[in-house]
Amino acid sequence: MEPQNSKPTVASSSFWQAQQENLVMLGVALALALVIRLFVAEPRYIPSASMVPTLAIDDRLVVEKVSYHFHDPKPGDIVVFQPPSQLQRQGYSKDQAFIKRVIATPGDVVAVHDGQVFVNDQPQAEPYILDPPRYDWGPYVVPGQAVLVFGDNRNDSNDSHVWGFLPQKNIIGRAWIRFWPRDRWGLVS
Template identity: 50%
Template sequence: MNVLKMASDFMTLQSLRWMPCHESLGSSPSFTLEGGTGERKPEASRSFEFKRFMTVLLLWSMIFVEVRHIPSLSMFPTLRIGDRIIAEKVSYYFKSPAVNDIVLFRPPKRMQDLGFKKGDVFIKRIVATAGDLIEVQQGKLLLNRNVQSENFIAERPSYEMHATYVPDGFVFVMGDNRNNSCDSHVWGPLPVKNIIGRYVIGCSRSPPVQVS
């Protein structure tokens, strides 16, 4: 089987993966590839170049970008059910995760012990990094004993959490919907190695939510 055809078909399947079952893909855009003289290329040549373009696009998306949809309210109001999001997978090769980064990750062992599948993907906000002391007292998040201003959360947490030290190689993550999120306050710090991407932008019926 032609390798380029396989890549093109796989790209279509990747797109369908993120479409709800009641939606369908619209008609594909038509591309007109022209030579330097302005003359129309033969059909076979244009078809080959289109497949080559799709192959490059597929490889780029597999290496650098993660596309997902939001299935729960754990990150509300920042993200809503059904939102489409794009996460980049490159920056953490050059810098460490930081507080307030929103990250996609695979569940660590303690999450799997709670019944989550190894292949699942979750999205939460980093609230503490290695070397930090994190706690929740009287509805407030304290980072290194300092109360944090969090105007992005759905409501103040109704639980208490004793001071927890974040070890090297880990971060502490929470959902913005603090009282409806299974996050680090339940199962502990998240290994950095489990992070697969950093949230860049989300799209929904309301205006996009974007972070730098």
């Protein structure tokens, strides 16, 4: 009777080597996913009707985070942001994201009256809103490093006309692509 060999076989050695490679690949994939989510893009969903008709409750979006490193938000952009301090004092968590449309940028004078938004005394064409606003607001000057944001559902939106201007530093990114529901898939504009 011959003694059993205590050395691992070639098959078991290559099995463990393959498992180590798989773990390394999994670690790299997770690190890339984390970096992409933190710095490039992330998925979000719409929890309220404040952006109807443009975005519906439960729409799923990709929010891109790169472009505002190269340029400031501009009117018409739909932005996702952390609640400013005014909303945090009302009980909203810093982690709770909001989504609204940029209406005006630093230095613009904004007013709402007679169902119309005026920026620098010019009435704004807003074919994307659900209904004209039923409130009067302003005129106010948008301060530096801030933007004015309104929901497209003007009369049912907790936005700048309620809590003030949005500091640009609170902006997470720009709504880019709706990926759910499938029948509404496409660029968000």
